[in-house]
Amino acid sequence: MLSKKTQYAFRALTDLAENYGKGPIHICDIASRKNIPLKFLENILNELKKSDFLESKKGKGGGYVLKHSPKKINLAAVIRIINGPIALLPCVSLNFYRRCEDCNEENCGLRRVMAMTRDATLKILEKKTLQDILSGERLII
Amino acid sequence: MLSKKTQYAFRALTDLAENYGKGPIHICDIASRKNIPLKFLENILNELKKSDFLESKKGKGGGYVLKHSPKKINLAAVIRIINGPIALLPCVSLNFYRRCEDCNEENCGLRRVMAMTRDATLKILEKKTLQDILSGERLII
DNA sequence: TAATATCCTACCAAATTAGTAGAATAATGT
DNA sequence: ACATTATTCTACTAATTTGGTAGGATATTA
Ligand code: FES
Ligand code: FES
Numbered sequence: 001m002l003s004k005k006t007q008y009a010f011r012a013l014t015d016l017a018e019n020y021g022k023g024p025i026h027i028c029d030i031a032s033r034k035n036i037p038l039k040f041l042e043n044i045l046n047e048l049k050k051s052d053f054l055e056s057k058k059g060k061g062g063g064y065v066l067k068h069s070p071k072k073i074n075l076a077a078v079i080r081i082i083n084g085p086i087a088l089l090p091c092v093s094l095n096f097y098r099r100c101e102d103c104n105e106e107n108c109g110l111r112r113v114m115a116m117t118r119d120a121t122l123k124i125l126e127k128k129t130l131q132d133i134l135s136g137e138r139l140i141i
Numbered sequence: 142m143l144s145k146k147t148q149y150a151f152r153a154l155t156d157l158a159e160n161y162g163k164g165p166i167h168i169c170d171i172a173s174r175k176n177i178p179l180k181f182l183e184n185i186l187n188e189l190k191k192s193d194f195l196e197s198k199k200g201k202g203g204g205y206v207l208k209h210s211p212k213k214i215n216l217a218a219v220i221r222i223i224n225g226p227i228a229l230l231p232c233v234s235l236n237f238y239r240r241c242e243d244c245n246e247e248n249c250g251l252r253r254v255m256a257m258t259r260d261a262t263l264k265i266l267e268k269k270t271l272q273d274i275l276s277g278e279r280l281i282i
Numbered sequence: 283t284a285a286t287a288t289c290c291t292a293c294c295a296a297a298t299t300a301g302t303a304g305a306a307t308a309a310t311g312t
Numbered sequence: 313a314c315a316t317t318a319t320t321c322t323a324c325t326a327a328t329t330t331g332g333t334a335g336g337a338t339a340t341t342a
Contacts, residue, residue: 001228004300056318056319056320059310059318060310060311060317075254110155113273120264124258132254190289199289199340200339203339205288287339292336294334295330296330297331298329308317309319
């Protein structure tokens with residue numbers, strides 16, 4: 001399951017997507033509109049900034065802005081930054097690979113199945129973008 | 142990601158599948174063959190028994206046996222028992238549903254996408270069985 | 283009734299998640 | 313220059329989950 005932090009991240013990014021093109025948005029506005037603990041949200045937006053999803057500006061007239069169009073930000077990328085691996089096992093993770101102790105990778109049936117589910121999941125999450133999860137949008141399947 | 146406990150569960154079930162038809166298998170044999178902490182494995186097999194995957198017998202000649210053929214046990218069912226929800230959000234879980242606070246389900250784009258990934262994942266995990274993850278097996282895609 | 287092996291209750295340590303506090307830094311307007 | 317504003321950084325803390333362990337109770341067989 002995605003952590004609460006990841007849900008917060010998506011809610012915040014959605015808010016920024018809804019206000020895309022309106023200049024910098026205050027973190028406290030996002031926090032109050034989306035009901036996210038302010039100081040926790042600071043951490044989250046900072047991580048998203050360091051991972052190049054956001055731009056920020058300090059001082060009066062400052063705030064956060066999406067660095068790219070909501071259509072360009074795919075959900076898998078966000079999950080990987082805030083939540084970690086998408087795969088169900090470390091040995092099939094593309095971005096967070098770790099070897100399984102006591103398990104022969106070439107010959108592991110569980111690994112083969114988990115690689116399939118990883119692919120099926122990524123096929124969706126890498127295609128869907130912030131734009132797709134805005135509440136107004138009709139999702140095209 | 143699946144917990145270590147869940148990986149242990151799969152390894153133990155695989156061992157029982159490999160020895161299917163040979164009568165009760167000692168928990169300490171499984172533990173040593175598959176390198177799983179014995180007392181932890183006790184808990185795991187007990188949960189699997191309570192969830193009707195295993196039968197057990199106490200005393201001399203006792204041990205654990207798969208209650209059903211390895212072809213009948215699908216991976217999603219095991220994950221649900223030992224690991225919990227398969228869906229990425231509580232609001233799209235079929236077996237562990239919980240409402241999302243501060244979120245309107247009918248109108249939530251994130252929920253729509255997560256329902257799609259749940260379906261894609263389940264399509265695989267509910268079809269694949271213990272038999273499919275035995276190391277000798279060739280996985281038919 | 284001894285030996286064997288699962289079952290049960292309860293605990294414990296480490297890791298992760300969720301959240302907070304407060305000062306430092308940068309930008310802006312006057 | 314200086315006050316104001318808003319992000320940034322460091323460093324905690326609390327709660328929950330994960331990964332175990334200990335030891336006795338119970339059932340089965342011989
Ligand atoms: S190699 Fe990762 S589960 Fe077997
Ligand atoms: S309803 Fe669950 S994320 Fe919106």
